[in-house]
Amino acid sequence: MKVSVFGLGYVGAVTAACMTRAGHEVVGVDVQPAKLQALQQGRSPIVEPGLDALLAQAHQQGRLQATDDAAAALAHSEACIICVGTPSLASGGLNLDFVRKVCTQIAEVLSATGKSQILVLRSTMLPGSTRSLAAECFASLQQRGQVELLFAPEFLREGSAVADFEQPSLAAMGTADGTAPRNSAVLALFGGQPSLLTWEGAELLKYACNSWHAMKVAFANEVGRLGKHLQLDSRKVMEVLCQDSRLNISSHYLRPGAPFGGSCLPKDLSALIAMGRREGLALPLLEATTQSNQAHAQTLLRLVLRSGCRRVGILGLSFKAGTDDLRGSPMVELAEQLLAAGHELRIHDPQLHLAQLHGANAAEMQRRLPRLAGLLCSNAQQVLDHSELLVISQRCVEYAQLQTWAQPQHHVLDVMGWSQLQELNCHQEGICW
Secondary structure: OEEEEEOOOHHHHHHHHHHHHOOOEEEEEOOOHHHHHHHHOOOOOOOOOOHHHHHHHHHHHOOEEEEOOHHHHHHHOOEEEEOOOOOEOOOOOEOOHHHHHHHHHHHHHHHHHOOOEEEEEOOOOOOOHHHHHHHHHOHHHHHOOOEEEEEOOOOOOOOOHHHHHHOOOOOEEEEOOOOOOOOHHHHHOOOOOOEEEEHHHHHHHHHHHHHHHHHHHHHHHHHHHHHHHOOOOHHHHHHHHOOOOOOOOOOOOOOOOOOOOOOOHHHHHHHHHHHHHHOOOOOHHHHHHHHHHHHHHHHHHHHHHHHOOOEEEEEOOOOOOOOOOOOOOHHHHHHHHHHHOOOEEEEEOOOOOHHHOOHHHHHHHHHHOOOHHHHEOOOHHHHHHHOOEEEEOOOOOOHHHHHHHOOOOOEEEEOOOOHHHHHOOOEEEEOOO
16 A cells, blocks of 8 residues: 555654555655654664664665655555654643644645545544544544544554564554444554454553553562562562463453452452551552452442342352352342342352352351342242342353343343343443443
């Protein structure tokens, strides 16, 4: 394709260079003469391994030009990629002035020339930014079919950006409604097979990734501070932790849904936090993890209370499927709170047999839900027949049966991410969706 790249900083320069190697003809656009001169001479305006060689090759092959003339660049291109910076404001918020200025400039040129263009925003922006810019700058152009606006987050690491571009670990494309763009060729511009999201979903994905990386660094450093205090080499501890690719370094535990619970995670996290306080160590990330989990449990309660339903059914009471362990179960906590608020409850959990509960598990049940025997139903249909609102935390029933028993007046609250529930003929929502 013929491509223009607006903004020749870190992301823009790498994007332009890598696209020339893929065979695209690229025009780079920037207002800084030094950057333009560097690209016109086949040199990199930034320090990045492999980039100088790529730009020199592009220069020799005549695949890369550079200009400060937006109109000339857009006249050349089919797709325009916007990579200008989004620095922080003094308040910590995001400054979209540079993106807005470029978008306005592009809109003016396209309005004057009548030329069609695929516009791809790569600048990191908060969810809602693309939709706001679409309304502010491109509304009339979109109505006339001149512009298709996309958002493609970048996942380039300084020091390995060329390799990251050409062999991306993650690729995503945001469109207005999350469906494929009109011109499918644009999907291949950034390598990989991009997952399709809405504009807002793709914008949030970038922030989710960066926040996750930041949390991993902070977590490793908190373990490091604790290890040093105990005269341990935490590098070795974390090295062994990373050997577990089934749980520790995997997609496990990264699915939005129920708060965490059980007999291990809450207890062990609490013990480690208490030890840190006792030893005078600052472990704010671990402390905030407990607070975040408590906030999530309160969100679940608020969703139930907001429904206005007084008769509530719960499918799945133990802390996770495949066990009868009630210790630390967020569903037990929810049941406690609803009973205290005067709600009528019915519960079905096929793993739960009260006569077989022993030890700490039995004690937990007696302490928190002494009336549990009178709330349990032998099958899910009894729960649905009684309830206005159904909280589903486990797949305790076949979907075909649920589809038959659920009535339009039912309200379903999904806590586990069971996608088929969206097809039920009743009101449904998820705890995080």
